Amino acid sequence: MPCDAATVTTKKATIKDVAREAKVSVASVSRALNGQGGVTAETLDRIRVAAKRLRYIPDNAARSLITRRTHTIGALLPDLYGEFFSELIRGIDLAARARGLQLLVSSSHDGVEDAANAMRAMQGRVDGMLILSPWVDADFLQANLPEDVPTVLMNSPLDADGWSVLNIDNRGGAYAMVQHLLTTAGHADVALISGPGSNYDSQQRELGYREAMATFASRVPLNIVQGNFTEQSGYEAGRAILAQSPRPRAVFAANDMMALGCLYAFKEAGLRVPQDIALAGFDDIPIARYLSPSLSTVSVHIAELGRSALERLAALLDGHAQSTTSDTLGCAVVIRETCGSSRDDASPKNPYQPKSPTDV
Amino acid sequence: MPCDAATVTTKKATIKDVAREAKVSVASVSRALNGQGGVTAETLDRIRVAAKRLRYIPDNAARSLITRRTHTIGALLPDLYGEFFSELIRGIDLAARARGLQLLVSSSHDGVEDAANAMRAMQGRVDGMLILSPWVDADFLQANLPEDVPTVLMNSPLDADGWSVLNIDNRGGAYAMVQHLLTTAGHADVALISGPGSNYDSQQRELGYREAMATFASRVPLNIVQGNFTEQSGYEAGRAILAQSPRPRAVFAANDMMALGCLYAFKEAGLRVPQDIALAGFDDIPIARYLSPSLSTVSVHIAELGRSALERLAALLDGHAQSTTSDTLGCAVVIRETCGSSRDDASPKNPYQPKSPTDV
DNA sequence: GGCGCCAACGTAAACGTTTTCATGAAACCT
DNA sequence: AGGTTTCATGAAAACGTTTACGTTGGCGCC
Incomplete structure (x- = not known):
């Protein structure tokens, strides 16, 4: 031998x-x-x-043929960019690894048909699915979701139609930020630069703005300028706001990119931020803290969204949970310089909290 | 019926x-x-x-049991953050979809053991593998790579040991940037803030610096300050450089995060960039263009890296290619404000080229 | 009209596991 | 000692495909 x-x-x-x-x-x-x-x-x-x-x-194929388990979960994501995507995957991946699950990713498809194909391609390859996509609605799922594949939806308008969904508290975050601008920071009125009307996040953030205004500035008329989440549209909205008279005391942009464009418009016009006009955004993109003045914004814990979505799915797979619950993840208001809070510049600027422990 | x-x-x-x-x-x-x-x-x-x-x-399990094909490729990635990760996946995913391949992702593991486990977990689930990891070397692959799984390595020091590898031209990019600083921008000497010595990218960038210095400023002594790719280390390196006398005319940081920290140090000291001292980075992170002054840097087409890595792998799977070739992807020098080129501020600043068509 | 050929279709054997069930031996209890 | 329980083990049936190989039948050709 x-x-x-x-x-x-x-x-x-x-x-x-x-x-x-x-x-x-x-x-x-x-x-x-x-x-x-x-x-x-x-x-x-x-x-x-x-x-x-x-x-x-x-051999995994043979094993899962008889076991009916693949120990793989599928993630269906839209055409996402940058930080959001990587943080989301990171959250999902970490949680998946901890549970011994593999991750089958299908991102960067745009269009309903594309998403449907991606979904079908996952048939029999996954034990469950995580879906974050602007194109899925009830009909879509009904038509394309395989019979018995447990699924949890992330950031979906489908509240409790029998689906398990995990949302970001866009409304609450916007509400809290507008409240901060109106009360703590003491600005008399706040204008909104809204996102595209078709976007769910956009709708929710606008809702939060409306509610906060109704509660804390009920006599002030609403002031909404339409944008579309791009920096360019923020710039244009900023110029539109400058043309208003009287000019609002503060501006809440429905995302950071628009806030960025708006900030340029203000600077270009020679306005001081926040002394002449205050500004806040939403998302807490990495750039936000590096702007000068640094951008106050609403931070959402994206990795956490991914992590708890996977945990939820794992619970579904183990039969530990019902498939119909609906949860919401909180946001955090991040006060920096642009919103002109009373505590402005109380502490010296400290840029040394790197987001990325490693690089490349 | x-x-x-x-x-x-x-x-x-x-x-x-x-x-x-x-x-x-x-x-x-x-x-x-x-x-x-x-x-x-x-x-x-x-x-x-x-x-x-x-x-x-x-049923895919049954099908691939007999076919010996999974139509899935595995991507083994280290604990990556932000833009780099998402762009890489995007490139891979797009190319994979175009070829009808699925993508099994295993990221965010750190440590050799972790990577080895991830690799074993993919056994029999994938037709081929894409690997980008600081912990893989020849021995590791020998020990953990299954017999006959075609593999292409990305950004790996293993040149032509019988592996198919696809590299980023860190050396060439660094060389080009330092050349630009020395010749076109006309700075007499350039200091380097280097990355961690153990890092392959770091080594290659330093090499490029050395070569450019030897070619275009052979009489100037080398000036290398050690960093570790973090913003904090860049800040400290910046202060160390300020303490030098005579102070160098230009600084090349081996990545953008360090350039960022360095920029703060210069500003803090009241220096004007680029008039008093010029600065350049590497990576072209999204923040780079938004800094004021905006950061000159070296841009690498990450999505392209992912895409061509997958194309290469697909060719291997189809038997169209030999498994031992080694290629290098070029970088592009991006001239902005901090490097003080002669064309400085020739064109008005135009910040409206958003990177992200969509948001959230 | 018999012969062979080809296209359409069916039968059955693989593929590599897990799992149920049967079998025998050993250990345990009265 | 005899019966019963436990326990390690093996034989064989699944799981849902693909595919090599037969088996038809119809058709053209001599």
């Missing part, structure tokens, strides 16, 4: 090879390697060394 | 069900649905409607 590496056949070793090598049946090998007991310590040992010698690795 | 949706059984339909429904054998169903011919047009039709009626979707 030579024990050289040379004796290892070139073909992939199967469970039968291990069984022959260890002089037991395939059943025993399966039991031993899966640690289900029912096998003597010494035979277990013999099987272990045989498996190691042959470099045996179970 | 009722044709209602109600007749669709609750269990998942198999090929046998379709066969029974269409009154043919399973073999014919397989042939028909895979479009291999050997079936009449009318039977093909009958099978098609039967399959649609039963919502039949082939």
Whole structure:
């Protein structure tokens, strides 16, 4: 019995090879390697060394054919950019690894048809799905979601139509920021630069603005300038606001990119921020803290969204949870310089809290 | 024969069900649905409607058990942050979709053991692998890479040890930038803020600096301050450089985050950039263009790296390519304000080129 | 009209696991 | 001692495909 590496056949070793090598049946090998007991310590040992010698690795296809489990979850994401995407994946991936699950990613498709195809392609490859997509609605899911694949939706308008959904508290975040501008920072009125009307996040943020205005500045008329989440549209909205008279005391942009454009418009006009006009955004993109003045904004814990979505899905897979609950993840108001709060510049600017421990 | 949706059984339909429904054998169903011919047009039709009626979707596990193909490729990535990660995945994903391949992602593991586990977990689940990881070296691959899984390495020091590798031209990019600082911008000497010595990118960038200095400023002594890619270390390096006398005319930071910290140090000291001292970075992170003054840097096309890595892998899978070639992707020098080129401020600042068409 | 050929189709064997069930031996209890 | 329980083990049936190989039948050709 030579024990050289040379004796290892070139073909992939199967469970039968291990069984022959260890002089037991395939059943025993399966039991031993899966640690289900029912096998003597010494035979277990013999099987272990045989498996190691042959470099045996179970075939996942065969295994999941009979088990009906793939230990893989699919993530269906839209065409996302930058920080948001990577943080989301990071949150999901970390949680998945902790549970021994693999992650099948399908991102960067735009269009309903594209999303539907991606979904079908995952059939039978995954035990469950995580979906974040602007194109999924009830009908879409009904039509394309395979019968019995547990699914949790992220940031979806579908509240409790029998789906498990996990939302970001866009409304609450916007509300809190506008409240801060009106009360703590003491600005008399706040204008909104809104996002595209078709966007769910945009709608919710506008709702938060309206509610906060109704509560804390009920006599002040609403002042909404339409944008579309791009920096360019923020710039234009900023100029439109400058043309207003009287000019609002503060501006809440529905996302940071628009706030950025707006800030340029203000600077260009020679206004001081926040002394002449205050500004706040939403998202807390990495750039926000590096602007001068640094941008007050609303921070959402994206990795946390991914993590808890996966936890929820895992719970569904284990049957520990009902598939119909709906939760919301909180946001945090981040006060920096542009919003002109009373505590402005109380502490010296400290830019040294790098977001990225590693690089490249 | 009722044709209602109600007749669709609750269990998942198999090929046998379709066969029974269409009154043919399973073999014919397989042939028909895979479009291999050997079936009449009318039977093909009958099978098609039967399959649609039963919502039949082939079981991937069973299919790949016999086919030995998963149509999935695995991506093994380190604990990456932000733009780099998302762009890389985007490039890979787009190319994969175009080829009908699925993407199994395993990111955010740090440590050799972790990476090895991730690799083993992909056994039999993927047809090939894309690997970008600081912890893989020849030994690691030898020990953990399954026998016959085609693999392409990204950004790896392993040049042509029989592996297919795709590199970023860190050296060339650094060389070009330092050359620009020395010649076009006309600075007499350039100091380097280097990255961690253990990092491959860091080493290559330093090499580029050394070569450019040797070529264009051979009489000037090298001036290298050690950093570790963090903003904090850049800040400290900046202060160290300020303490030098004579002070260098220009500084090349081995990545943008360090350039950022360095810029703060200069501003803090009351220096004007680039008039008093010039600065350049590497990576072209999104923040770079928004700084004031905006940061000159070296841009690498990350999505392109991902895309061509996958193309290469796909070629390997189809047997169209040899598995041992080694390629390098170019970088682009991006001239902005901080490097004090002669064309400085020639054109008005135009910040409206948003990177992200969509948001959230 | 018999012969062979080809296209359409069916039968059955793989693929590599897990799992149920049967079998025998050993240990335990009265 | 005899019966009963436990326990390690093996044989074999699944799981849902693809595919090599037969088996038809029809058709053209001599």
